[in-house]
Amino acid sequence: MLRRQGRHISRTFKDTAYGSAESAFEQARDYRDAIMHALPPVTLREKANCLRSDNTSGVSGVYKAHDPQPRWIAYLSSPDGVRTKGYSVSRYGDEKAKIFAIRKRQEWLADIPSAFHTVNEEAKAVARWQFPDRLNHIPSVTNSHLMPPEAIDEILTKIDQDFDARRPLRLRVTIRGDANDRLRAIVVFNKTGAQIKQISIGTRSRSLAESLSLMRSSLQRALLEFCGEPVVRRFEAGYAARLLDPVSFDRVRGSEIAMYIPRHTTYLSGQDTSQSE
Template sequence: MIRAKTISNSLPAGEILQSKERHTGALAFARLQSSPEEHGDCVEDNRLDNNYGISKPAVAGKQHTWLVEIRLHTRWIRRLFPFRDYGSEEAACAQACAYRDEVLAVLPPVTNYERHTRLHPAHSADHVPGVGRFIKGLKGPYWGASICVNGKRRRKDFSVRKHGEETARALAVAQRQEWLGLLEVSFLTQNSYADTLARRNFPERLTPPFDAVISEKLADPAIDARLAAIDKHYDSSLPARLGIAIHRYPANKELTIRVSGSGWPRPLIKSTLGAKTRAREPRSLDELMTLMRNKIATAIETLYNRNVRIWFFAGPGRALAAGEAFDFDKDFELTVFVPEELVRTKT
């Protein structure tokens, strides 16, 4: 199974993904620089073959995520790869391409042979696709076989009056089985890249047993388990991020603090800090800063560990550590990548 590259190793310690002050409208992004050779040309043009199943949907006129969307058999596979989760559009694209290829390695496309031999749920077990009994005016009942082989429609009838009921049916079944042997088996894909992957991953499906009826069915529980394992892997391999959002609500005289980590669903710790004490006494600026830092520090240790907390306040969160540098009149948002070596630390 192909594994996506872990990009957090290439992130500088304290790399700021997004820092935003809503009150002033200032917005700053520090994005990772990725070489085009590392991720291929999938970013350059959405219409390329290797972008099969991958697109960049626009939200409010802006493109901020890659979307993997594949429909195979009765399954609809959808997963988002936001640029901000991976540091850049190119890095998110590399993960989306790897995820798409892993999914296609689990779910084989339908072949034209399967399409010709698949039983409809309403049919009985002894029904043969492409073979049926009909009454043809004055000629009476007959069994007919039909198929479309390599773009050419074929049909042949066998009279019940001439051959008898059982023999006419057997002749029709044998005729359709003979036509199936002429079929050039191929995958029913919408894209040459998908066809290439299918031929590489499932070559045995291009040489099926040429019976009139195919009873093979994908093992749904096994496939569901493998798809769940792929999703779990990509959930756990997201680069470690730490998000801090502080919003001021003047009407309620409150501060709302949100601290988020990595993964899906994204872990979030939310707390509220009042501008007044329980005795309705206003808090001093130093007291507010101390309480706010304590809540953020506790949340960081809950999501990660003590070392991440120390690193954050010594680096990206210096504005929160120094009270004079923090403005309570403005909303504050900061998202940073956490060094991987700190995340792996147990303390």
Template sequence: MAKAYRDAIVSLIPPAINRHLARTPQVRNKTGVPGIFPNVQWGKHPAWLAQLTSKHGIKRAWFRIDQYGGEDEARARAIAQREEWLRELPPEFKLSPGLSTETAEKYFGDLLDDSDEPEDEALIAAMIAEARKKLIEINARFDALRPRWLHLGLHLQTSQGQRLMLRVSDLAWKGKKHKVSLSLRRKPLAQGLAEMADNASGFIEELYGASVRDRFMSTHGSVFTVEGFDLERGVSIREIIERPAYAGVHPV
């Protein structure tokens, strides 16, 4: 499931290409051209330095101002040298660890053929806008395939007076969570547990409906009694409420 989701996302958003990244100025770049720097060769000869870093290593070449008839010519030679290195660099996608190179090449392999061309910013903006729309659809589809969970936690806190702490959630990322704290200063434990049972029942019904509430409370209702509640460790229950039938997932 995780691999299918990853490949679905990769199919939407074209990964960066090493040549394009190498032509993109960094924030700290002050020359306007990436990989081109004013430098001093051997500590005494003003020059322009061409540099290219890739997975194959680092290439450097100095172009001394006194050897090329001036600063502009030396800088131009440095830029030309770096472009030559870039043309020799095999084009490939820059993927985060674990991402599928095969999927990237399947959907965007033609971009590698045009890696010597400048990036079309208007085209990229249009692709991103379309990708955002499809991303909403993909997330909804995968959410529907994910098992639905119910987690209930009930603990006795004693650090600042005795309090019962209840937490009910669906365990989803950015999902629904309910928390409630109840002081036992003026009520016995049995009464506090009964009130927490009512809270839990309402929260579960809000999350999954009355039938799930009834089944859960019928199975685990004893934890809300003095005899069934563990004063030291509390209670933590996780259950799959619904496991969708898996019919296969494919990138869009």
């Protein structure tokens, strides 16, 4: 989780969505870096200028006190300590006393060191490299807003869309025998929603090896329809033998594989269908 521009930003990268803990970690790290390069952390001045929830004046660090006498007070808490100065309403009048307090608060705000408010040196170094101009900015005490919310939303939406496009597609194939002397395969492909294809092969008049060979041919056609030829080649090279080995295949337990496919290697074709042989 990161905090940028007054927001907590987070996104979950599950091992099951990316194929391994290492791949999920790499994506999470890249997402963190993308946020750090796109959204600046607040500076110490901006942090000091945030409007507190109990503020009643509408100006950060300026409030009116009534005891022992009415006065407007400029207030600033910084790493160097707390600073306060009051301006008497009876001496200056209400409006001028408030103006003087605002000016003093603005003066103190400019005295705060020019630095980013970050939790570690890496984030601070990235911010200095990406957003050097922000270190020279002195916010107005009459405007405690950070970046416009619409601009933040636009940046986050673009980053999320980019990472949605980087998430691999998952192809899952499950094969089991049933009580009706048939092998049944379920192919689930998650390109646009869950596309499902069911394949059924009769085994009563065939050996297990023959049935699995027919299943292999049917799976090749299904994968070609769903995913395209590159995925079929990858399935044949790395998964088919393990999934369809007649020596190790157990009709009750069945067998299952999951393939994680980069999006650029696939295309979408076909609907939910079933076939039997």
